[in-house]
Each structure stands twice: as C-alpha cells, then as structure tokens.
Amino acid sequence: MTETGYRQIIRDGLWNNNQALVALLGLCPLLAVTNTAINGLGLGLATTLVLVASNTTVSLIRNLVRPEVRLPVFVLVIASFVTATELSMNAWFHGLYNILGIFIPLIVTNCAIIGRAEAFASKNTPVRSLVDGLSIGIGFTGVLLVLGGIREMVGSGTLFAHADLMFGEAARGITLSVGEDFKGLLIAILPPGAFLGLGLLIALKNVIDERTRHLRAARTISPGHEPEAATHA
Amino acid sequence: MEFPAVSSPHSALPNRVSSVMLRVILALIPGALAMTWYFGWGVVINMALATVVAVASEALLLRLRGRPVTATLSDLSAVVTALLFALAVPPLLPWWLTVLGIGFAIVVAKQLYGGLGYNPFNPAMAGYVLLLISYPVEMTAWIPPIILNEHVLTLSETLRVIFTGTLPAGLTWDALSMATPLDAMRTNLDLGHLISEIRESPLWGDFGGRGWEWVGNWYFLGGIWLIYKRVISWHIPGAMLGALLLLAMIFHLLDPETHPFGLFHLFSGGAMLGAFFIATDPVSAATTPRGKLIYGASIGALVFIIRTWGGYPDAVAFAVLLMNMAAPTIDYYTQPRVFGETETRND
Incomplete structure (x- = not known):
C-alpha cells in the first residue's frame, strides 16, 4: 500500500477508488447541492482545497500524534481548514457562498476527508498525501460537476446557470439554455433526482469498467489465438 | 346421497x-x-x-x-x-x-x-x-x-x-x-367555507363528486369479482377502505362542517381503484394475512392523513409507495408460525 506509485495514486483517486462512485462517501453534500453544475463545481473545489490541505498537514504531523488521540486531532485540522475556506468564500465568492449555505461548514463532516486522512495521509509522506488529496478531490469534483450538469439540464433546461457567481460577470455568457419552452422534469432538481442521477452514474461507471475489462481480456487472449487462426487460414 | x-x-x-x-x-x-x-x-x-x-x-x-x-x-x-x-x-x-x-x-x-x-x-x-x-x-x-x-x-x-x-x-x-371533487373540497375548506355550503354546488352527488362516485362503484364491482375469483384476498382492500372510512367518520363526527363524511372519501379520487387494483399488487404488497391487514389499514390511514393535512388533494399513490417500503418489514414481523415451531425465535 505504501509503495504504490504516483500514477496508481492518481488513477485510484480519479477513477478506481472514486470517493463518490465507488466508496460512496460524502454523499450528503453530493446529493444536496448538485442541483446545478456551478453549485457542484463550487462545493467540489472547496472540498478539494480542504482535502489537499488536510491531507498534507495530517501527513506532516503523523509521527507526532499519538494513535489514541489521532481522530480528534484530524477533525481539528480539517475544521480549521474548512473555517478558512468558508471565510475566504464568504469574502470572494459571496453569491455562491449564499447558495451553498450550510454545506460549506458541513465539509467538516464529509467522511471522504477524514477517510483519506485516516487511510492514506497518516501512513504516507506529505508529497504523496498531497497528490492523493488532489486526485481524490478532483475525482469528487468531477462527479459533482457531471451530476449537477445532468440534473440542471434535465430539470431546468440550462447548463452553467449562475456562472457569474463563480467566474465573475464575464462568465455570464457561458450559460447554455435548451430552449425557452422547455418544461423541465422538476423531480431531477428535487432530492429524488439526486439519488436517481447518482445511481445511473454508478451504473455507467460499472458498465465502462466491465467493457474495458472485456477489451483487456480480449487483447491478452488474442495473441495466443493469432497463430492458430493463421494456420487455419 | x-x-x-x-x-x-x-x-x-x-x-x-x-x-x-x-x-x-x-x-x-x-x-x-x-x-x-x-x-x-x-x-x-x-x-x-x-x-x-x-x-x-x-x-x-x-x-x-x-x-x-x-x-x-x-x-x-x-x-x-x-x-x-x-x-x-x-x-x-x-x-x-x-x-x-x-x-x-x-x-x-x-x-x-x-x-x-x-x-x-x-x-x-x-x-x-x-x-x-x-x-x-x-x-x-x-x-x-x-x-x-x-x-x-x-x-x-x-x-x-x-x-x-x-x-x-x-x-x-x-x-x-x-377541479376534481377532492381538490374542490380542499380548496373550499381552505377558504373557510363550511361543508354544508360547499355541497350546494352541482359538482356533488350522493357520496362524492357527480360522475366520480359512479366510476368508484364500477371499480368496486370489478374488485369484488376479483375477490370472488380469489385473484386477490379481501384483507388489503377491506383494511384499507375500512381504515379510511373509520378515520373519516371519526373526524366527521367530531366536526361535520370541516371534515367531509366517510363515504365521500371512499368514492373520491383513487380510493376504489387503489384499494382493489393498486394496493393489492402481489409483488410490492405485504404477503402474510396479518401483514396484509396492517399494510392495507396503514395505506387507508395515510390516505386520510395526506388528504386532510398534506400538500396534495389525493394521496393513494403516495400512501401505496410509502407502504411498499414498509412491506418487507411488515412481512418479517407477521410471519405465521409454522406448525410445530416453538415460541423461541433466533433473532
């Protein structure tokens, strides 16, 4: 485990051990805020920021903290970074901060973060923990963004609405709209839509994994078969 | 002989x-x-x-x-x-x-x-x-x-x-x-009208809305035939309609001007269709005899509760889905004892 290469860490974080699609951690904020793509992206980036900082810090102090008190210490570290993130968002992304509301402070309780601190950062070097935090965070953000985008398109017929809250006035133009008379499937924006959407995304990931496994198996088998086929031909 | x-x-x-x-x-x-x-x-x-x-x-x-x-x-x-x-x-x-x-x-x-x-x-x-x-x-x-x-x-x-x-x-x-009879009744009650005033409108028949109550009658007939042919048992429709009627009658007796009388609930909205054809779905309903009674009665009670105090005028669909979720648990606790089995359970 400790000897896994960086390539493996990144691949695990983004895909194989994606916290939202495989570990199913951090579902509360994931399901609650993904009614638009921008909300998902905003919370995802905030979570990534906290994850990178907390992973690195936990890894730096991993030899100083006694195992008996490690969990409270991890929580304190995470809470400090969440508070800092919350204050910065309040200052610089005030509109987004108002929309995400309680879910920014609730990043503290995101089990993906304490999970990575306990399972990875407390056993690995700071650089590896940083890479792990970054890839896990980006994997999580990707799911939030895709799920938010799907729910937003199905539910209200737009994509990247309120982009100005995050990227400033210039980004107002990137909002896409399906059409004025589009009657959205309201349930997609409501909580049940989040569960349905996440379920379909997990199914999609499993299908993709299955396909690639078949392809890989076919590729390893085919060289053995080729000479045989050649003789028959 | x-x-x-x-x-x-x-x-x-x-x-x-x-x-x-x-x-x-x-x-x-x-x-x-x-x-x-x-x-x-x-x-x-x-x-x-x-x-x-x-x-x-x-x-x-x-x-x-x-x-x-x-x-x-x-x-x-x-x-x-x-x-x-x-x-x-x-x-x-x-x-x-x-x-x-x-x-x-x-x-x-x-x-x-x-x-x-x-x-x-x-x-x-x-x-x-x-x-x-x-x-x-x-x-x-x-x-x-x-x-x-x-x-x-x-x-x-x-x-x-x-x-x-x-x-x-x-x-x-x-x-x-x-508006459907249930919707009209609810809107008028929200406006503070009394039931005796509401029922003066030509919308109403003997039990529920005119026309609507007859549809209910024919569903009832079809449902009785299903019970006679033993496609469904009487437990779920009986318990569901019974619970709905009982609750509606109690509240009607307490305050006849703000709660419509019991038969109105039975012959309005999806109650009849729901009781005989939807709640009795053999896959998603409870299966033990006692479980069926609990399941049906809970649907009836939920229908009354949501119709009276909830956000939607009719409630059969919500009540059925909610009790679908509870059906496995109901079955677990109402399993009939196999002949010869003793009182002790291994759980």
Whole structure:
C-alpha cells in the first residue's frame, strides 16, 4: 500500500477508488447541492482545497500524534481548514457562498476527508498525501460537476446557470439554455433526482469498467489465438 | 346421497401469472368503461398509448438484459401496469407525459430492479408520482364528468389536444378543465367555507363528486369479482377502505362542517381503484394475512392523513409507495408460525 506509485495514486483517486462512485462517501453534500453544475463545481473545489490541505498537514504531523488521540486531532485540522475556506468564500465568492449555505461548514463532516486522512495521509509522506488529496478531490469534483450538469439540464433546461457567481460577470455568457419552452422534469432538481442521477452514474461507471475489462481480456487472449487462426487460414 | 368421485389433482385452473393478470384486466373493464363514459375519449387514448409504450419499453429492456422477450411479455403484467397508470392520470394529459411516466414505470421502477417479482415499488404508482411531482399543473388538469361538461370533445378534438396541445377554437384550458371533487373540497375548506355550503354546488352527488362516485362503484364491482375469483384476498382492500372510512367518520363526527363524511372519501379520487387494483399488487404488497391487514389499514390511514393535512388533494399513490417500503418489514414481523415451531425465535 505504501509503495504504490504516483500514477496508481492518481488513477485510484480519479477513477478506481472514486470517493463518490465507488466508496460512496460524502454523499450528503453530493446529493444536496448538485442541483446545478456551478453549485457542484463550487462545493467540489472547496472540498478539494480542504482535502489537499488536510491531507498534507495530517501527513506532516503523523509521527507526532499519538494513535489514541489521532481522530480528534484530524477533525481539528480539517475544521480549521474548512473555517478558512468558508471565510475566504464568504469574502470572494459571496453569491455562491449564499447558495451553498450550510454545506460549506458541513465539509467538516464529509467522511471522504477524514477517510483519506485516516487511510492514506497518516501512513504516507506529505508529497504523496498531497497528490492523493488532489486526485481524490478532483475525482469528487468531477462527479459533482457531471451530476449537477445532468440534473440542471434535465430539470431546468440550462447548463452553467449562475456562472457569474463563480467566474465573475464575464462568465455570464457561458450559460447554455435548451430552449425557452422547455418544461423541465422538476423531480431531477428535487432530492429524488439526486439519488436517481447518482445511481445511473454508478451504473455507467460499472458498465465502462466491465467493457474495458472485456477489451483487456480480449487483447491478452488474442495473441495466443493469432497463430492458430493463421494456420487455419 | 351421491358423492361424485373426482380424481386428484383437484386444482381447477392453473394459477399462472398471465391468468391472474388477465383477470385483473377483465375486472378493470367496468371501471374503464365508466371512466370513458364520464370523461371521454381521452381515457381510451391514454390506455392505448400507455399499453403500446409499456410493451415496447419492456421488450427493449428485456432484450438489453438478455431475457426471453415474448415469454415475459405474455405474462401481461406490463399491460396491467399501463392500464392502471392510464386510468390514474387526467384524460387530456399531453402524450409525452404519458410516454415519460409509463416509460419510467417500466424501465426504472420495474426492469432496472430486476423485472416482475423483484420490484419493491408499484411501477404504475412510481410513474404516476414522478409526473405528479414534476408536472403538477398538467397532472391536475382534470376535465369535468360528462354530466357537468359543457364542452364535450369529439374523438378528433381529443386526439388533437393530447398529441398537439391545440384546443378547439374558442376554448381555453380554464373553460375546459375543472377541479376534481377532492381538490374542490380542499380548496373550499381552505377558504373557510363550511361543508354544508360547499355541497350546494352541482359538482356533488350522493357520496362524492357527480360522475366520480359512479366510476368508484364500477371499480368496486370489478374488485369484488376479483375477490370472488380469489385473484386477490379481501384483507388489503377491506383494511384499507375500512381504515379510511373509520378515520373519516371519526373526524366527521367530531366536526361535520370541516371534515367531509366517510363515504365521500371512499368514492373520491383513487380510493376504489387503489384499494382493489393498486394496493393489492402481489409483488410490492405485504404477503402474510396479518401483514396484509396492517399494510392495507396503514395505506387507508395515510390516505386520510395526506388528504386532510398534506400538500396534495389525493394521496393513494403516495400512501401505496410509502407502504411498499414498509412491506418487507411488515412481512418479517407477521410471519405465521409454522406448525410445530416453538415460541423461541433466533433473532
């Protein structure tokens, strides 16, 4: 485990051990805020920021903290970074901060973060923990963004609405709209839509994994078969 | 006295899924005819459209899942789902909503869970609730029954409304549509009117809304035939209607001017259709005799609670889905003791 290469860490974080699609951690904020793509992206980036900082810090102090008190210490570290993130968002992304509301402070309780601190950062070097935090965070953000985008398109017929809250006035133009008379499937924006959407995304990931496994198996088998086929031909 | 000798086996009819489903369809005929009589061609068009979409999507999903297509389709369960769904939605529902609702019912609520026998929720009600939550305006645009209707639409006009959304010249949705009895009762009560005032309107018949109560009667008849043929047992409909009636009567006695009398609840909205045809779905309902009583009574109680204090005028779909979730637990705690088994349980 400790000897896994960086390539493996990144691949695990983004895909194989994606916290939202495989570990199913951090579902509360994931399901609650993904009614638009921008909300998902905003919370995802905030979570990534906290994850990178907390992973690195936990890894730096991993030899100083006694195992008996490690969990409270991890929580304190995470809470400090969440508070800092919350204050910065309040200052610089005030509109987004108002929309995400309680879910920014609730990043503290995101089990993906304490999970990575306990399972990875407390056993690995700071650089590896940083890479792990970054890839896990980006994997999580990707799911939030895709799920938010799907729910937003199905539910209200737009994509990247309120982009100005995050990227400033210039980004107002990137909002896409399906059409004025589009009657959205309201349930997609409501909580049940989040569960349905996440379920379909997990199914999609499993299908993709299955396909690639078949392809890989076919590729390893085919060289053995080729000479045989050649003789028959 | 003579006893005719009958050799074993004694079972008269093979109790197959397809014969059960066929009988359910037969039992729906009187109610469906009454619906068509009172609410026009839209009911027939909805049933036809829903059946076509249900069978097509079931066939597609069975193919994708690598299951036998024709053998499974011939169990008729998709048709039953489609008919129940079509009888629950408003007669002039736009075609794409019917397609969306029944498609969701078959694809997500039934086949993605593993097909008939594995679905935890009643597919027809899942599709109905999806539409009710997402498109509340379209899903509450009911037309008045024929005896109150000044603008009876012809077949071609109905087709045009459903498939293109264009109303006949000179008509608006406001002139064409009318609140259901449950909706009207609720709105008037919210406005502070007394029941004796509300019931002076020509909308009301003896029990529920005029026209509506007769549809309920015919569903009741079909349901009694199903019980007589032992396709369903009396437990679920009896407990559901009993609980609904009892609660409604208690509250009516406490305050007759703000709570409509008991039979109004039975003969309004989806109560009759729900009690005999939807709550009795053999897959998603409780299965033990005692469990069926608890399950049915809970649905009846939930219907009354949501109708009286909830956010929607009717509640059969929500009540059935909520109790679908509870059905496995009810079954677990009401398992009949096997003969010879002792009191101790290993749990």
